[in-house]
Amino acid sequence: MVPEGLPTALGRLRAAISAADFPLSLTSAAEARKVGAALVAQLDDYLLPRLARLDAPLLVVVGGSTGAGKSxxxxxxxxARVSAPGVLRPTTRAPVLVCNPSDSQWFRSGDLLPGLTRTTKPSDDPHTLQLVAAPALTxxxxxxxxxxIDSVVDQNRQLAAQLLAAADLWLFVTTAARYADAVPWGLLRTARLRGTVIALVLDRVPDEAGDxxxxxxxxxxxxxxxxxxxxxxxxxxxxxxxxLLPGRDTAELRAWFERLASDANxxxxxxxxxxxxxxxxxxxxADGLAAAADEQAAAARALRERVRAAYRGGAETVERSLKDGRLLRGEVLSRWHEFVGTGDFFRGLEARIGRLRDRITAAVTGRPQPGNQLKSAIESQLTTLLRGVAGDAAENAYTGWQAHPAxxxxxEPSLARPTPDLGDRADRLVRDWQRGVLELVRQEGGDKRFVARTAAYAVNATGLAVMIAVFASTAFIPTGLEIGTAAGTTLAAQKVLEAIFGDQAIRRLATKxxxxxxxxxxxxxxxxxxRYFDRIEAVGVDADPxxxxxxxxxxxxxxxSAAALTVGSKLALPQRDLGELR
Structure with missing residues (x-):
């Protein structure tokens, strides 16, 4: 009787294992892929078909080291000579299954070990399973x-492990010369942990070593x-x-298997x-696979965070540059002075606000060319900054990923540099921002007679003053480096804007x-x-794998637990006594 619920649960686990991917290059990934493939193979080759037919013939897989005499x-x-022995190693390349003719249909159906093509002829193709009918077999x-199991051919070793995982009973064959080898003992421990029933044959024992x-x-x-x-x-x-070995030497072994075959219980x-x-x-x-899958997700998060940190650092550099006055140096500062008329402008700072407004209005309406130069200087300064921080961020992200195996x-080399069109996009960003500032000025000064009277030149001039203010500290409070390099410029812009809009409006404009x-x-x-995130997405790492x-x-x-497979079916195999065997 097939246990209810267990095949469905195994099917769900198989789907989960198949869906689990380990694409990132971590130490645990290769082993996890290997274990996952082995589990899926065991589910397909043995567990699911065996659950469907608990009464199917018992399969004894004969395994052992090279030259142990398995065939x-x-x-x-x-x-009967059903499997070809020989002196060449490895002898058995394609597996051979021997059964009574009455059991042939079950093994020929392909439910068990479905990945192996059935054949009735000898083959060296490891993807085939040769079926041999032996009437003498019970x-x-x-x-x-x-x-x-220790073949020099990788494919043979993998196939041996796959077949052993599909065994109802593993008959392990070793020799007096090789019984202590490490490889078979590793597989024996695995079989024990997996609950596989095991019997052993110690072959070729010399008389002098018989005890x-x-x-x-x-x-x-x-x-x-x-x-x-x-x-x-x-x-x-x-x-x-x-x-064939002498009948007297194998008589007890054959009798043991005959009793087992004849006893349905x-x-x-x-x-x-x-x-x-x-x-x-x-x-x-599966828990081990889940842990390896979690490592994949953790590595993906770590890689994303390294990228975020690198580009967050770039954004912080821009923000600091807007606060510490460094952008007010050089060409921008010179063009600002030209724009407002350095000498007359600073001498008029103590004059009445009305006179200051008139002079600024005259300056901006009569001399538009310096304004264009100032705008270009601002654009150039900002674009240079953006290109620099983008380049540094790309390099930092690249270095961060280089230090992580995944x-x-x-x-790829291109990730170490900004994208090819970064310069064009930075230029466009600055121009769009400058237009946005002018729109802010229009919105803020929509009901001001000053803006109405001086029209476009007033908007442009005021917008440039706002841009200069943005290059200084928040709310026009000069500190640190700014005091030494551009305090006068900042205060000049502040006075101009306050004369037009008022103190609160100025703060709001600059902040916006x-x-x-x-x-x-x-x-x-x-x-x-x-670009970096796309690389992670491309390999496909789930958030909670x-x-x-x-x-x-x-x-x-x-x-x-609910199936209680072993309840009421106590295992009782013939026990061997070493003294009796000798």
């Missing part, structure tokens, strides 16, 4: 001869919580003319224990103009920073 052992168990049990080697192996099994795994010891011997207990263990192992594995992999400029600068720098993985894994665990 010879399979041939000897089924009493129905209900099949053997799959897998490639070497010591099996005893040592038994100690190693106990130390790794595998003491209950059945252990079969085969002596070193020659094969017969068909390449025992087979069911093996299937359910392995299945339950494999499902239970999914939750911690960022370095996303970089400054804020408008800073907002335009923010937009400009945001457009520049977007681990959430669905954890939720799906928890759903699977609840469904597993």
């Amino acid at each position: 010879t052992l399979v041939n000897s168990i089924v009493q 129905p209900g049990l099949a053997f799959l001869d897998a490639p070497d 010591d080697v099996p005893a040592h192996l038994a100690e190693m099994l106990a130390a790794n919580d595998l003491a209950e795994a059945p252990l079969f010891v085969l002596p070193e011997t020659d094969v017969d003319g068909q390449g 025992a087979r069911a207990a093996v299937v359910r224990q392995t299945l339950d263990g494999a499902v239970a192992a999914l939750s911690p594995a 960022g370095a992999a996303l970089l 103009a400054r804020q408008d400029l800073l907002e335009r600068v923010d937009d400009l720098l945001a457009d520049e920073a977007a 681990g959430g669905e993985l954890r939720a799906a894994a928890a759903d699977v665990e609840r469904a597993r």
Whole structure:
């Protein structure tokens, strides 16, 4: 009977694992991709099809190290040459599955290990599964001869691991010379943690080592919580003319498997224990993937913040430049003095406001050319500043990403510089801002007789004075560097504007103009920073990638507990006694 809810929960987890991506170059990414692919393969190859057919024949995957004699052992168990042994390594490249003819339909259907193409002929293609019918084999049990787990060929090792993950029972074959190798013990521990039922064959044991080697192996099994795994010891011997081991040496092993195949309850207990263990192992594995996915999201946030910090620094540089008076130096200051008539203007500061208004009006209506020069100087100064901060911000963002492994992999040389059209956009920004300032003046002075009387020249002149005021401290309070370089200029602009609009209006005009400029600068720098953000978006990192993985894994665990796969199906395998085996 198929446990209700568990296949649905596994399907949700499979979808979550498939959707989880690890595109950023982090230390955990490669392993997470590998684990994710292995989990999806196990779900497709074994868990889902096995849940759909709990009564399907038991699959014994025969695995082990290179030259352990796996193919010879399979041939000897089924009493036929079904898998080709040999002296060349690796011998088994494509897996071979041997079953009773009555069980062939299940394995031929392709539900189990669906990624392998079925064939009835020998093949070297690792993407095929050769099916061999062996009448001598008891129905209900099949053997799959897998490639070497320590093969020099990467593809063979990967296939061996995939097949072992699809085993109901793993028959591990090793030799007296290689039983302590690290690679097989790593896989044995993984199989134990996953709950896979394991039996072992210690092959080619010389007479002189018949006591010591099996005893040592038994100690190693106990130390790794595998003491209950059945252990079969085969002596070193020659094969017969068909390449089979002597019947007397494999008789007990064959009898053990025959009893298992003939006992439906025992087979069911093996299937359910392995299945339950494999499902239970999914939750911690998914949690590991969720943690790696969270690292991806955290790295993406860190990369975004490095970009924001770089361009935020550029915006702050512009704001400081507007406050400390540095923009009032050089060409802008000279053109301002020319515009207002330096000597006469400052000598008239103490005169009546009315006279000051008249003189300024005369100046701006009679001499428009200096105003154009001042406007150009302001534009040039601002554009130069914007190009500089954009260049610095791009370089700082680039350096920040270079120092981060995930960022370095996303970089391209052009990101270290502003976009090619930055200069044109900066020019356009300044011109648009200047037009905006003039519009502010028109709106503020709409009912002032001064603006009405002096028309366009008054608006332009007043707008230029507002721009000069923006280049000074907020609300015309000179401090620090500004006192030493441009206090007189600032105060002059203040007096002119106060004479026209009044003190409060002046503060409002300057504040609005400054804020408008800073907002335009923010937009400009945001457009520049977007290039970096686009690189992150292109690889696709979710905001909460681990959430669905954890939720799906928890759903699977609840469904597993409810299914109670091992309740009422106690595992009872034939136990081996080392003394009896010798």
